[in-house]
Amino acid sequence: MYDVLIVGCGVIGAATAYKLAKYNLKVAIAEKFNDVACGTTKANSAIMHAGYDPEPGTKKAILNRRGIAEAREVVKKLDVEYQPIQSLVIAYNDRDMEEVRKLYCRGLANGVHVKIMSQDEAHAVEPALSPNVIGALWSDESAIINPWEFATAMTEVAVINGADLRLNAEVYSIEQHEDHLTAVTANGKVDARYVVNAAGCYAPFIAKMVGDDRIEATNRAGQYYVLDKVEGRKVHSVIFGCPDENGFKGVLVSPTVHGNLIVGPDAEIAAHPEDLATKPDNLGKIRAAGLKYVPSINYRNMIREYAGVRPTTNLSDFIIEICPTCSRMINLAGMASPGLSSALAVGEEGVKLLGEAGLELVENPDFRDERPPVIRFKELSPEEQKALIAKNPAYGQIVCRCETVTEGEIVAALHRPIVPVSVDGVKRRCRAGMGRCQGGFCSPRVHEIISRELGIPEEKVPKDKQGSYIITGRTK
Amino acid sequence: MADKYYDVVIVGGGPAGLAAAVAACEKGAEKVLVIERDKVVGGILNQCIHNGFGLHYFKEELTGPEYAGRFAKMVAETRAEVVTGTMVLDVTAAGMKRYVSCISSENGYCVYEAGAVVLCMGCRERTRGAISIPGDRPAGVLTAGTAQRYVNMEGYMVGKRVVILGSGDIGLIMARRMTLEGAKVLACIELSPWCNGLNRNVVQCLNDYGIPLYLSHTITGIYGSDRVEKVVVSKMDGGKPVPGMEFEIECDTVLLSVGLIPENELTRNAGIQINPRTNGAVVFENMMTMTDGVFACGNVLHVHDLVDFVTAESMKAGAAAAEYAKGKRVGGNIVDVVSGDGVNYTVPSKIRPENVEKGVDIFFRTNHPRKKSVITVKSGDNQIAAFKRDYMAPGEMEKITIPKVLLAKCSGSMTVSVDDAVEEVF
Ligand SMILES: Cc1cc2nc3c(=O)[nH]c(=O)nc-3n(C[C@H](O)[C@H](O)[C@H](O)COP(=O)(O)OP(=O)(O)OC[C@H]3O[C@@H](n4cnc5c(N)ncnc54)[C@H](O)[C@@H]3O)c2cc1C
Numbered sequence: 001m002y003d004v005l006i007v008g009c010g011v012i013g014a015a016t017a018y019k020l021a022k023y024n025l026k027v028a029i030a031e032k033f034n035d036v037a038c039g040t041t042k043a044n045s046a047i048m049h050a051g052y053d054p055e056p057g058t059k060k061a062i063l064n065r066r067g068i069a070e071a072r073e074v075v076k077k078l079d080v081e082y083q084p085i086q087s088l089v090i091a092y093n094d095r096d097m098e099e100v101r102k103l104y105c106r107g108l109a110n111g112v113h114v115k116i117m118s119q120d121e122a123h124a125v126e127p128a129l130s131p132n133v134i135g136a137l138w139s140d141e142s143a144i145i146n147p148w149e150f151a152t153a154m155t156e157v158a159v160i161n162g163a164d165l166r167l168n169a170e171v172y173s174i175e176q177h178e179d180h181l182t183a184v185t186a187n188g189k190v191d192a193r194y195v196v197n198a199a200g201c202y203a204p205f206i207a208k209m210v211g212d213d214r215i216e217a218t219n220r221a222g223q224y225y226v227l228d229k230v231e232g233r234k235v236h237s238v239i240f241g242c243p244d245e246n247g248f249k250g251v252l253v254s255p256t257v258h259g260n261l262i263v264g265p266d267a268e269i270a271a272h273p274e275d276l277a278t279k280p281d282n283l284g285k286i287r288a289a290g291l292k293y294v295p296s297i298n299y300r301n302m303i304r305e306y307a308g309v310r311p312t313t314n315l316s317d318f319i320i321e322i323c324p325t326c327s328r329m330i331n332l333a334g335m336a337s338p339g340l341s342s343a344l345a346v347g348e349e350g351v352k353l354l355g356e357a358g359l360e361l362v363e364n365p366d367f368r369d370e371r372p373p374v375i376r377f378k379e380l381s382p383e384e385q386k387a388l389i390a391k392n393p394a395y396g397q398i399v400c401r402c403e404t405v406t407e408g409e410i411v412a413a414l415h416r417p418i419v420p421v422s423v424d425g426v427k428r429r430c431r432a433g434m435g436r437c438q439g440g441f442c443s444p445r446v447h448e449i450i451s452r453e454l455g456i457p458e459e460k461v462p463k464d465k466q467g468s469y470i471i472t473g474r475t476k
Numbered sequence: 477m478a479d480k481y482y483d484v485v486i487v488g489g490g491p492a493g494l495a496a497a498v499a500a501c502e503k504g505a506e507k508v509l510v511i512e513r514d515k516v517v518g519g520i521l522n523q524c525i526h527n528g529f530g531l532h533y534f535k536e537e538l539t540g541p542e543y544a545g546r547f548a549k550m551v552a553e554t555r556a557e558v559v560t561g562t563m564v565l566d567v568t569a570a571g572m573k574r575y576v577s578c579i580s581s582e583n584g585y586c587v588y589e590a591g592a593v594v595l596c597m598g599c600r601e602r603t604r605g606a607i608s609i610p611g612d613r614p615a616g617v618l619t620a621g622t623a624q625r626y627v628n629m630e631g632y633m634v635g636k637r638v639v640i641l642g643s644g645d646i647g648l649i650m651a652r653r654m655t656l657e658g659a660k661v662l663a664c665i666e667l668s669p670w671c672n673g674l675n676r677n678v679v680q681c682l683n684d685y686g687i688p689l690y691l692s693h694t695i696t697g698i699y700g701s702d703r704v705e706k707v708v709v710s711k712m713d714g715g716k717p718v719p720g721m722e723f724e725i726e727c728d729t730v731l732l733s734v735g736l737i738p739e740n741e742l743t744r745n746a747g748i749q750i751n752p753r754t755n756g757a758v759v760f761e762n763m764m765t766m767t768d769g770v771f772a773c774g775n776v777l778h779v780h781d782l783v784d785f786v787t788a789e790s791m792k793a794g795a796a797a798a799e800y801a802k803g804k805r806v807g808g809n810i811v812d813v814v815s816g817d818g819v820n821y822t823v824p825s826k827i828r829p830e831n832v833e834k835g836v837d838i839f840f841r842t843n844h845p846r847k848k849s850v851i852t853v854k855s856g857d858n859q860i861a862a863f864k865r866d867y868m869a870p871g872e873m874e875k876i877t878i879p880k881v882l883l884a885k886c887s888g889s890m891t892v893s894v895d896d897a898v899e900e901v902f
């Protein structure tokens with residue numbers, strides 16, 4: 001019997017697990033995929049929003065502010081790739097300036113450091129902007145983050161402190177008993193006194209499993225381009241357009257923590273939470289929008305496209321509550337943007353609600369708020385590199401040429417508290433294959449290293465999810 | 477700051493690097509170093525187990541590994557040193573000195589000073605992301621070269637029902653290879669109205685196995701949740717899909733052979749001028765880049781279709797690097813080579829007549845297939861030379877040689893064009 005079962009290991013499930021790790025509790029996490037952070041947390045804009053967007057007083061507004069404040073400390077403690085960066089909401093005309101003023105007032109109400117900038121000021125802080133930009137809202141409280149690493153790091157801490165992470169464990173149904181719930185999963189039955197529903201786009205379905213029909217998924221997909229670092233160097237801020245009539249923030253242009261540039265997303269009803277197909281018409285519009293912001297973007301340097309699905313629902317705010325139909329379940333649903341920014345605060349709220357629902361929260365004196373260090377070879381000085389190679393020659397072998405990732409880093413990733421089992425899992429841990437050749441050179445090597453280190457035949461190593469096999473057999 | 481000095485440091489141990497090493501030693505360079513990141517030298521040739529290498533240089537038909545092996549042996553017989561498993565992280569050419577920094581398991585982080593540097597890093601394949609094919613992102617979409625590596629070097633098959641996008645040579649060769657390994661190759665799909673590979677490969681790799689080639693078609697969608705399940709193929713006209721002309725092919729694998737890109741990250745970081753037409757460095761007649769003492773040759777300079785041409789070009793570069801290291805400097809006037817009508821690019825793009833002995837070779841590609849045509853070289857309004865061809869295609873590199881006497885007639889620049897007055901194929 002577990003005290004708490006968290007359903008879903010995206011950033012929300014991870015943050016909840018991290019917060020629960022501080023207490024003397026038996027925690028399990030059931031995740032549908034073969035790795036953590038494979039849902040919405042995998043594909044989004046990766047921005048820690050400053051907090052001038054949400055309507056003052058809403059959960060989104062309050063938790064966004066709390067979330068980013070705490071994240072500043074946590075990313076340092078857990079060594080998560082993170083970089084503070086200014087953000088701009090740009091205006092082309094008077095209507096837009098009206099929006100900028102509205103956001104400015106919201107920003108002030110939410111306690112954000114914001115400024116309205118003139119045309120000259122905006123171009124001075126971001127020379128890449130189109131000359132047609134007439135003014136902008138500016139804030140220095142935003143940041144960019146590696147969202148997978150953020151979620152993985154928090155889950156690692158939970159695992160180190162005893163949480164039981166069950167992968168390939170989709171929850172099919174939940175049985176309600178007098179003093180506990182039983183989740184029937186693809187990886188066995190799990191009994192727990194309380195369940196946290198952090199299933200992202202699937203959260204409405206998990207709620208239905210205990211008879212809560214109020215939440216309806218209205219998932220919206222967003223598509224993106226990823227461009228080479230050559231393009232990433234051109235931009236030094238997160239650039240948003242003004243929200244349109246429907247309040248949709250529209251396409252943004254932003255560098256990533258790895259130095260690439262992303263352009264996107266749009267918003268379109270998703271047929272299914274896992275319908276991540278990109279479409280030519282959407283991409284065409286995104287391209288044009290990006291160029292309107294930053295005319296110097298050269299799309300010849302694109303290296304990838306992706307899409308993510310927002311777990312939007314019929315309710316506009318985050319849904320953070322004790323489930324009305326089952327007092328042993330906590331819903332953390334509707335985690336659309338700024339869900340990533342708010343994650344730590346949402347996790348905190350989840351713990352508070354568990355307490356209200358009757359869970360005794362006794363602090364664990366042995367709690368270890370740390371995870372094994374991550375070595376990023378490329379960021380070391382030549383002296384440090386030399387010393388590292390002398391200690392472990394595997395750090396002298398570059399496997400991913402584009403991102404300068406060594407065999408040592410890949411091997412280390414495969415022996416961490418949470419073991420990636422796929423080529424893409426390794427990519428999310430240490431960037432191997434994320435560069436301009438998209439794994440053309442290194443994926444066979446990574447494949448081989450996974451097989452060797454984990455002792456599984458190469459035929460059994462998937463590209464990403466279970467079923468995404470790479471090899472069909474031996475040659476003749 | 478350097479751990480060691482070499483007269484010539486060669487970055488990359490593929491066919492270009494090996495030939496450059498042989499030539500540098502022949503020209504009398506005392507200390508020559510070849511740095512290769514792979515475990516063995518030979519570069520991309522190691523995975524090209526088919527025939528067709530060396531017809532020009534060795535006058536016999538070798539496989540890729542055989543060709544590489546011969547050059548590796550030739551290098552072993554010189555005084556050149558070869559280090560493998562060593563990745564060059566940085567080339568700097570600031571002021572009069574040149575440094576190459578690299579890492580390896582054995583030697584850790586090292587910095588070498590170089591009298592001259594020859595860049596021979598080769599090229600990489602263009603990927604799905606670079607050409608933006610919409611749809612899902614399942615497993616089973618690989619570049620032809622990655623598939624070639626799996627099949628020829630690791631001994632694994634990567635699919636059973638295969639569609640090939642692009643008619644580049646590696647794609648054509650993989651069509652045959654996959655068929656011989658028991659896969660069904662369902663189609664080869666090419667966006668342009670002509671094939672981009674060597675004609676001999678179309679015949680030997682597609683036609684001989686009855687694999688249909690769809691010209692003026694492309695893949696406009698790849699679908700499948702975990703593994704590729706199907707592709708949508710569209711007929712193209714003027715860069716746009718023709719509505720109603722699309723069809724689906726059920727397959728589990730898509731191999732991409734959609735172009736090669738010279739790997740010039742080191743070159744760019746060193747601040748060396750790049751030719752936007754080739755994505756390789758701008759070079760003089762002796763393969764020296766616009767940065768003194770740094771040379772470039774092989775696929776890192778421009779993409780070749782025959783290794784024999786890589787060898788010839790790299791011999792030139794290696795020899796010139798050795799001479800540079802010994803102190804030879806070239807002066808005099810510079811003739812710019814301009815790509816005129818029908819010419820996609822030229823290598824070299826600058827010629828110093830003082831440094832030309834008898835004549836200078838100019839390599840280029842034409843922009844589309846042509847039957848009888850005339851290559852003209854003009855300086856201002858004056859025609860300097862003309863060359864006749866019975867057949868030209870973008871997939872086959874052209875070479876013309878301008879005698880030194882004619883170079884003297886060029887003032888400032890020369891323009892190479894392919895005369896369009898002649899009847900065309902399409
Ligand atoms: C296009 C886009 C852009 C965004 N940009 C930003 C941004 O810039 N800044 C920001 O703050 N936020 C942004 N967001 C929002 C942010 O990404 C999300 O709020 C956050 O990732 C949600 O995390 P989650 O854990 O709730 O969901 P997820 O990451 O989807 O995690 C849910 C997990 O539950 C698992 N699961 C589902 N069903 C089951 C089941 N039955 N059994 C077991 N496991 C199950 C899933 O596999 C998944 O791993 C963006 C979102 C999108 C789509």
